[in-house]
Amino acid sequence: MEILIVEDLKTWFPIKDGITQRTIGHIKAVDGVNLRVRKGETYGLVGESGCGKTTLAKSILQLIKPTSGLVRFDGLDITGIRAVKKIRRRMQIIFQDPYASLDPRKTVLSALTEPMRVHGLAKSHSDAAKVASELIVKVGLNREHLYRYPHEFSGGQRQRIAIARALSVEPEFIILDEPTSFLDVSVQAQVLDLLKDLQRELQLTYVFVSHNLSVVQHMSDRVGVMYLGKIVEEATCDAIYKTAEHPYSHYLITAIPIPDPHHVRKEKILGGDVPSPVNIPSGCRFRPRCPYVTDKCIIEEPRLYPAGKLHLVACHYKINFNRHQMVTERA
Amino acid sequence: MTRVQNGSILQLKNLSVNFRTYRGEVRALQNVDLEISQHEVLALVGESGCGKSVTTLTILNLLPPNGYVTEGEILLNGLNLFKKTDEEMRHIRSEEIATIFQDPMTYLNPVLTIATQLKESFLVRKDFPLSRNQTIEQFLATKRSPETTKVHGRQRADIAEQMSVDLLKLVRLPDPERVMKQYPFELSGGMRQRCMIAMALARRPSLLIADEITTALDVTIQAQVLSLLMSLRDTIDASTLLITHDLSIAAETADRIAVMYAGNIVEVASTRALFRSPLHPYTKLLMRCIPDVRKPKARLESIRGNVPDLIDPPNGCRFNPRCPKAMEVCRIRKPTLKNYGNDHLVHCFLYES
Numbered sequence: 001m002e003i004l005i006v007e008d009l010k011t012w013f014p015i016k017d018g019i020t021q022r023t024i025g026h027i028k029a030v031d032g033v034n035l036r037v038r039k040g041e042t043y044g045l046v047g048e049s050g051c052g053k054t055t056l057a058k059s060i061l062q063l064i065k066p067t068s069g070l071v072r073f074d075g076l077d078i079t080g081i082r083a084v085k086k087i088r089r090r091m092q093i094i095f096q097d098p099y100a101s102l103d104p105r106k107t108v109l110s111a112l113t114e115p116m117r118v119h120g121l122a123k124s125h126s127d128a129a130k131v132a133s134e135l136i137v138k139v140g141l142n143r144e145h146l147y148r149y150p151h152e153f154s155g156g157q158r159q160r161i162a163i164a165r166a167l168s169v170e171p172e173f174i175i176l177d178e179p180t181s182f183l184d185v186s187v188q189a190q191v192l193d194l195l196k197d198l199q200r201e202l203q204l205t206y207v208f209v210s211h212n213l214s215v216v217q218h219m220s221d222r223v224g225v226m227y228l229g230k231i232v233e234e235a236t237c238d239a240i241y242k243t244a245e246h247p248y249s250h251y252l253i254t255a256i257p258i259p260d261p262h263h264v265r266k267e268k269i270l271g272g273d274v275p276s277p278v279n280i281p282s283g284c285r286f287r288p289r290c291p292y293v294t295d296k297c298i299i300e301e302p303r304l305y306p307a308g309k310l311h312l313v314a315c316h317y318k319i320n321f322n323r324h325q326m327v328t329e330r331a
Numbered sequence: 332m333t334r335v336q337n338g339s340i341l342q343l344k345n346l347s348v349n350f351r352t353y354r355g356e357v358r359a360l361q362n363v364d365l366e367i368s369q370h371e372v373l374a375l376v377g378e379s380g381c382g383k384s385v386t387t388l389t390i391l392n393l394l395p396p397n398g399y400v401t402e403g404e405i406l407l408n409g410l411n412l413f414k415k416t417d418e419e420m421r422h423i424r425s426e427e428i429a430t431i432f433q434d435p436m437t438y439l440n441p442v443l444t445i446a447t448q449l450k451e452s453f454l455v456r457k458d459f460p461l462s463r464n465q466t467i468e469q470f471l472a473t474k475r476s477p478e479t480t481k482v483h484g485r486q487r488a489d490i491a492e493q494m495s496v497d498l499l500k501l502v503r504l505p506d507p508e509r510v511m512k513q514y515p516f517e518l519s520g521g522m523r524q525r526c527m528i529a530m531a532l533a534r535r536p537s538l539l540i541a542d543e544i545t546t547a548l549d550v551t552i553q554a555q556v557l558s559l560l561m562s563l564r565d566t567i568d569a570s571t572l573l574i575t576h577d578l579s580i581a582a583e584t585a586d587r588i589a590v591m592y593a594g595n596i597v598e599v600a601s602t603r604a605l606f607r608s609p610l611h612p613y614t615k616l617l618m619r620c621i622p623d624v625r626k627p628k629a630r631l632e633s634i635r636g637n638v639p640d641l642i643d644p645p646n647g648c649r650f651n652p653r654c655p656k657a658m659e660v661c662r663i664r665k666p667t668l669k670n671y672g673n674d675h676l677v678h679c680f681l682y683e684s
Contacts, residue, residue, distance in 0.1 A: 048549035048550065048551065048552075049549055154637045154638070156637065157637070184378035184379055184576070184638065185378065185576070185578075185617065185620045185621060186378060186616070186617060186620050186633060186634040186638075187633065187634075187637065187638075188620070188631075188633070189620050189631035189632055189633035190633040192631060193630055193631060193633070196630075211549065211550070213550065213624060214621075214622035214623065214624050215622060217622065217624055217627055218622050218627065218628070218631060237627075241624055241627075251551060252550060252551060253624065255550045255551045255553070255554035256550060256579075256624050257553075257554075257557075257577065257579035257580050257582070257583050258579055258582065258583065258623065258624070258625065259578050259579040259582050259606070259618065259621045259623055260582055260606060260623075261582045261583075261602040261603050261606050262603070262606075263582075263583075265583075269551070269554045269555055269558055270551045270554070270555075271555065272505075273519045273521055273522070273552070274519075274549075
């Protein structure tokens, strides 16, 4: 069953200039995204910086007002502030930087009890404190930690507190926006495994946003690859890492450094840079960097073609990356 | 400058660095020994706060006012850097050691064009240009020529201009003539980092320090920059100190790897030897923490506990509170450096007997 349905979501930011602050263009951060997330799964969202991952995450939660499109959560249309207020409690987000997302002047206890108070979940302060002390143990810290301030904790511990705070309102759905990119590798795994355990225990649904492909692979059931505001390929985790069909996903995955000095990189490295989201290229948005570009790519923007079970690809052609040649045109 | 016979460019000997803070003394580096040979790429790998960047700053003598060296010495081509005057040190930073930092935006001057900044890198050296007609590759490969061509004023600037364009081509920037006229804010992160690399190369350094140069870049751009750095290895005659938190990057680029933990070097070995048979418990655990896309695992491993506070570091071996193989002696004494054969060095009591 789908808990989250996103249909043709667009979030554009106007660029204003001059004395009259006339709109002279738009930054098309999210430019027509379709997404379906099923209950209990982890949907990984990968892409390079500036591709619109975080804007998409925030637009889903209505933290940024989308320009157009539809977001449905558990069957309810939540576009618009009034609608979203009803389901705020059920959708939470954990941000990238645990140094910025915790109030330095609040103890851990008040950081954990405030959301419960706001949403009217606890009858009294002592009830809330009881729940908070259960939560803090659940995320692997001690009860004594409740009376401390954020600056007394390390990055990994702070991220645990942020997780506990998100869980304090008993959500069903959590967006994890780069939850480990501020942490060291030796600590990163602790937090990822904690998130996995909590998901199993509390039947949570995750959208896991990250630029780190190895981490996304570790966490996700399905993965969507974003490029310049659009999802260009979506598949199960196995399929995307073994048989990626979009040239961008293919090059993205082969660019990951491999922790093995004997590994020889067979693939060419993708040249060029991500174009500006203000002037998105015509046709396929990947075409200026794509080595397989044809005239059709310049004229026609590819839709998401089915390429197998649960596998969608926004590319006109089927490409054999081993032989570096196009096989067929998709219909 | 005369080269040392054993071929090492940079030697850190028993180096310790402290920082004075309101909370107390931070023991950022403790008895660090490190050596970089000629034409070698040495990767210094460790987690944040382990002292990688302090090492860079100490080599460059750019420690902040509250940081100071308590013991040890740094030798560049056999000469002690701590005995240099400020003026000599400035000279070394411009001609001998070139550093590329993590965030190119903060190190490029925002109000000058790339052309101005890149040309300056050529012109700082009094012996520029070496001769009237030489390709950029020849220029970069020549370290120091006994006689310099006397070219002055306008002509010198023109040669610098032409060489800048060639150099930007060499670092694979598209449309170098246009980039020359642009300001840093007009360039993307990858392009800026290429400009930084170009500026570092223009000074023909004998040591290149690359401090987390790809951390601010995306994976595909990171791959471009790293492959560029590797392809330039044969063009320039310099050793590279590559500082990174990512063992995978070190695996792909370095000849030797030094693993740092909490201000100590715990293990030094050739890249292949380190990955084949890591010796120190920290290195072993660190390797199991990195996710490998080719071999997905059900659970990642992590190292219990946290990185220690260096104001009050653990006694003995600094890794002992997190080490699964910690013994009584680890809490009392600091392990000495043991050569395990083939220059595989390790700081651990497990290998002392």
